Amino acid sequence: MENYAKIADTSKSRVVIIGGGFAGIELAKSLRDADVQVVLIDKENYHTFQPLLYQVATAGVEADSIIHPFRKIFKNQDNFYFRLAEVEQVYTENRVVETSIGLIKYDYLVIATGATTNYFGNKQMEENAISIKSLDDALELRNTILYNFEKALQIDDEEQRNSLMDYVIVGGGPTGVEVAGALCELRNHVFPKDYKELNFREMDIYLIQSGPQLLKGMSDEAGKKAQEYLESFGVNLWMNRRVKSYDGYTVTLDNGQTLLTRTLIWAAGVTGAPVQGIRPESVLKGNQLQVDAYNRVVGYEDVFAIGDIAAMITAEHPRGYPMLAQPAMQQGELLGYNLKSLMAGKPLKAFEYNDKGSMATVGRNRAVADLKLFNKEIKTQGFFAWLIWMFVHLISVVGFRNRLVVLVNWGWNYFTYDTGNRLIMGRKHVNIPVEETVPHKAME
Amino acid sequence: MENYAKIADTSKSRVVIIGGGFAGIELAKSLRDADVQVVLIDKENYHTFQPLLYQVATAGVEADSIIHPFRKIFKNQDNFYFRLAEVEQVYTENRVVETSIGLIKYDYLVIATGATTNYFGNKQMEENAISIKSLDDALELRNTILYNFEKALQIDDEEQRNSLMDYVIVGGGPTGVEVAGALCELRNHVFPKDYKELNFREMDIYLIQSGPQLLKGMSDEAGKKAQEYLESFGVNLWMNRRVKSYDGYTVTLDNGQTLLTRTLIWAAGVTGAPVQGIRPESVLKGNQLQVDAYNRVVGYEDVFAIGDIAAMITAEHPRGYPMLAQPAMQQGELLGYNLKSLMAGKPLKAFEYNDKGSMATVGRNRAVADLKLFNKEIKTQGFFAWLIWMFVHLISVVGFRNRLVVLVNWGWNYFTYDTGNRLIMGRKHVNIPVEETVPHKAME
Known part of the structure; x- marks a missing residue:
């Protein structure tokens, strides 16, 4: 015992x-x-509000705002016991x-x-790609993005520099679409001021989707509008393509095309x-x-x-x-x-899914939403959808304090185009000389 | 070249x-x-607002609120170049x-x-104690405190359990006083709800000061009042004592007395x-x-x-x-x-220190301040000093957004007695069985 x-x-x-x-x-x-x-x-000792993890990864909200300790959530529930x-x-x-x-x-x-x-058994991908399923993942991606630019500053070779500045996102579901949109906003409004010595026309963002449409679980309208928004932001959308391999530097697609990047974000399943x-x-x-x-x-x-x-x-x-x-x-x-x-020996109730619809945000004032209200389907895209997205996510973040902090962050970002949390925390890469991070392929 | x-x-x-x-x-x-x-x-790629590090360590404010990326601070200064x-x-x-x-x-x-x-050359202390000089230190202390209680839940042996629940703070300067006060508030208002299975009368907080007075750089009034506040909160104040050794479990003082703790916070120099x-x-x-x-x-x-x-x-x-x-x-x-x-070949100006005074906060509504205004010395303690402390630190935190976030946190904490950031982030200890963390001395 x-x-x-x-x-x-x-x-x-x-x-x-x-x-x-x-x-x-x-x-x-x-x-x-x-x-x-x-x-x-x-x-973990905290609940993670997963729908906003991508915002932590892209410096939009503070990590602490979207996580909530279990003991705090249940502090007034006497029959609750937590074990880490x-x-x-x-x-x-x-x-x-x-x-x-x-x-x-x-x-x-x-x-x-x-x-x-799900890396679908691709071990090489698992080793080299970054995903966004946990808080640690999100912070790792944030650190990686920021550190990439610090390294890029030190590199003369154009191919090498571009491999640090370019991003490949695999998977056109909500996470892929949201990350691509957020990276574009950083490129267009935030990074050029932070890194004046870099030319952000060199920064390319690729979104690779295996099927013919984005946001597969949503309506055609939503998928098409998301595609339109991303293209207007300057994302390189590659539809009907699959990634075959990624060695940490070269991405190879099913049609033989290649892309060079240090950072592949895996949101494909x-x-x-x-x-x-x-x-x-x-x-x-x-x-x-x-x-x-x-x-x-x-x-x-x-x-x-x-x-x-x-x-x-x-x-x-x-x-x-x-x-x-x-x-x-x-x-x-x-x-x-x-x-x-x-x-109590009473009969059980079978589950019936009450589908309230789904939505995804592509960026400032741009979102897509397929709502189900009173048995009616409402499809909306653009500013109104974006307002609904903000509202729903804000009230869903656990705890009044966290809601206020997220609101302050979003308000600040909206009016200043200046996301606050561009901090390289935790994992340190400072001592890694740039050369060591270059795979030998690139040294040829 | x-x-x-x-x-x-x-x-x-x-x-x-x-x-x-x-x-x-x-x-x-x-x-x-x-x-x-x-x-x-x-x-690091960020400036740390050191005076509030102790609040990060004690879950009072979010880490992101007291750090500010250099590139953001100087984004409008054209002659500024940052290198990580x-x-x-x-x-x-x-x-x-x-x-x-x-x-x-x-x-x-x-x-x-x-x-x-400054560990004054004591290698054993350096290895086993926690300090609060950097953001990483503060997050490590926060993780340690929270994880200690998760572990304490699993321990029947009273001495072992107490070693996880007790804290020894060495050094009676502002950091030591502020941490001791903040830990008391957590013990009195927050932890008992989070860990209902633990008896917080078992949690002892010791503050050890080598001299006869706290807050050495401040006035006698400030030092005495800080002492009075801490005693009223239930801190065990040991004045005129020095710590000789700490092996991660047993603290030995210069007079031969010993204390048992897993967590010694070193704020002694x-x-x-x-x-x-x-x-x-x-x-x-x-x-x-x-x-x-x-x-x-x-x-x-x-x-x-x-x-x-x-x-x-x-x-x-x-x-x-x-x-x-x-x-x-x-x-x-x-x-x-x-x-x-x-x-410009012009004469230089010699430095003259404009001492505006100093202050320290002990807890809710309790602070001590020695102010110098218009060549007058104003010494004040209690609620008014605490308001000044809050105001000065709030306006000093870099950036309007950060100020608002800190304000939300403080406001929330003040009215609910419920600090928000009780998250164990980063370093994971989940897999460490409790037994392994017990030094052999305790196994006798």
């Missing part, structure tokens, strides 16, 4: 939630008045989770581990992040866990999955619901209700 | 400033209309600085490298951070460079030092001016004026 993690024994049923993303925190909130012990396990730990394996027969701080027993297990970047110990029959392609209409993992009585990790296959959604915040939050909330019903 | 760093050749006299603290940026600003090329070298680099050595005979990005020539060299933590290559005759005890009344390093024509690194010995100040922001900023500004005079 010694290797059990220490958690107060409340002699109540224990619901263990693995992962504090949108789904996990909505579930924990939904259980606030339940006669259970809620234990949330996460490897990594999950190693679940043993469903013994109803126990093995973690870095010891074993944790459960009565109900909820897997809400979300998704992770995600895959579920399952835990060890779930029976393989329940794990679908894409590493998602197949769940029934109550988010119960197929084949289990007491194991559930919600959010990006869960695939609820229906006639309408043969590949499950989209991996977005809305279905995750709705599943989390409903599962809280259902767990209470289950314990 | 190949190993010269690339900096635009403006064929103007070049002033190279090493270090972008208060002194360095005031000098660069003061040279804005001078017919020179100003080159600032720093190993580490200085390795200066060669004063050849008028050249060797840096991590190559050699940089100068016509006038200004050393503004500031001060660093600073020493100059000189650069290699300055003749030893000009380096005083305490690693400061001796300068004349014009901040010229003794023995040189074209090498200057300003701020904490400079010791301007006068009859009134036999050990130089105090290592504070005020003299640093004033020396920076005056040196800009003097360099312009020097180039």
Whole structure:
């Protein structure tokens, strides 16, 4: 019994939630008045508001504004217990989770581990590309972008200098589109003042999309307008192209074309992040866990999955619901209700997705939105969509203080064209001589 | 010539400033209309507002709010050039600085490298203690404090648990006093809600001061009042004591007493951070460079030092001016004026310190201030001093946006007793089992 993690024994049923993303925190909130012990396990001590990670990466908002400590979110919820730990394996027969701080027993297990970047098995890409799935990723990208220019200042060779100033973004979904737009704004309004010695006409931004359209999950109108906006900003849009390889310097496309860049941003796909110990029959392609209409993992009585990790296959959604915040939050909330019903011996309620629509922002005054209001579809693009985007994201950022800080940042950026957070923090590259960062190919 | 760093050749006299603290940026600003090329070298790309570092460490303000990128500060100053680099050595005979990005020539060299933590040669202390001189230090302390409690939750042994919950602060200057006060506020108002399973009566905060009084550079009234405030907050004040050793677990004092803690915060002294290559005759005890009344390093024509690194010995100040922001900023500004005079063949102006007084805050509504206004000394303590402290620090934080963000944070903290930034970022300790962090002494 010694290797059990220490958690107060409340002699109540224990619901263990693995992962504090949108789904996990909505579930924990939904259980606030339940006669259970809620234990949330996460490897960070904070919830990340993922839709704004790209703004941290592009110096638009402060890192601290879009992350919120779990203990603070739940400080007034008495049945809530947080544990900072990594999950190693679940043993469903013994109803126990093995973690870095010891074993944790459960009565109900909820897997809400979300998704992770999908490199489709390309190890070389995984090593050399940067993704934007976590706060650490976003800060790494911010550091890389800023440090690239500091290095570019020291380089005479045009090809070498350009490889530091050019950016290739792979994937034309919301993240790819938003990052491309934000980088353009930095190029057009911020960097030329910061780095007067560099010629920003040399800075090229490429967005590579495998299909014929951007923002695949959205309407044709949204995709086309996003394309129009990005082109007007000066993004080089390469549609119907796939990236074959990237060695940290040369990007090779499926048609043999090449691009040179030090920074490839990979936003081309995600895959579920399952835990060890779930029976393989329940794990679908894409590493998602197949769940029934109550988010119960197929084949289990007491194991559930919600959010990006869960695939609820229906006639309408043969590949499950989209991996977005809305279905995750709705599943989390409903599962809280259902767990209470289950314990009370009442019938469960099947999940129904209330799709409120989706949106993406391309830049200042430019966004695209497909909204669903009162069963009506409203498609809008431009300034109005951008205002809605701002409003929705601002009210969604957890906590009044954070909302105010984000508002101050956005207001400042809007009126001054001057994003504030151009700081190279953490990881230091100062001592790396420029030469060492040049792969030998470039030395020929 | 190949190993010269690339900096635009403006064929103007070049002033190279090493270090972008208060002194360095005031000098660069003061040279804005001078017919020179100003080159600032720093190993970070941002200026740190050091007086508020302790608030980052204690989760009071966001890291991004108290740091400001150099390129942003000077984006409208045409003669300003920033280089992110580490200085390795200066060669004063050849008028050249060797840096991590190559050699940089100068016509006038200004050393503004500031001060660093002084462990007085105690290597063991240096390894085990945490200081608060840089942003990285402050974030490390924040991470450590928060992670200590996560670990304490898992420990049954009372001595072990207490070692994680107790804090020992060494040094009763402004930093020591401010950190002790801030930790008390966290203990009294924030942590008990975050960690309901811990008993915060177990959390002890010790402040150890070698002399008989706190805040040595300030008035007796200020020191006594600070002591009274800290005692009322529940800090264990140990006066006239010195720390002899600290192995990461046991603190041994000069009288043989011991304390157990995982976290010793060292705020007991600073020493100059000189650069290699300055003749030893000009380096005083305490690693400061001796300068004349014009901040010229003794023995040189074209090498200057300003701020904490400079010791301007006068009859009134036999050990130089105090290592504070005020003299640093004033020396920076005056040196800009003097360099312009020097180039114009005009007489130089000797430095005169305009002491506006000093202050320290102990906590909510409690600060001490010794002000000097119109040649009058005003000593005040309590709520009014605290308001002045808030006002002065708020207007001093560089940039309107940052001021607003700090204001939002402070306002939020004041009215809710709830500091926002309790995030464990960067360095991860998640995988370290608690046992491994226990030194063998404790295993006996």
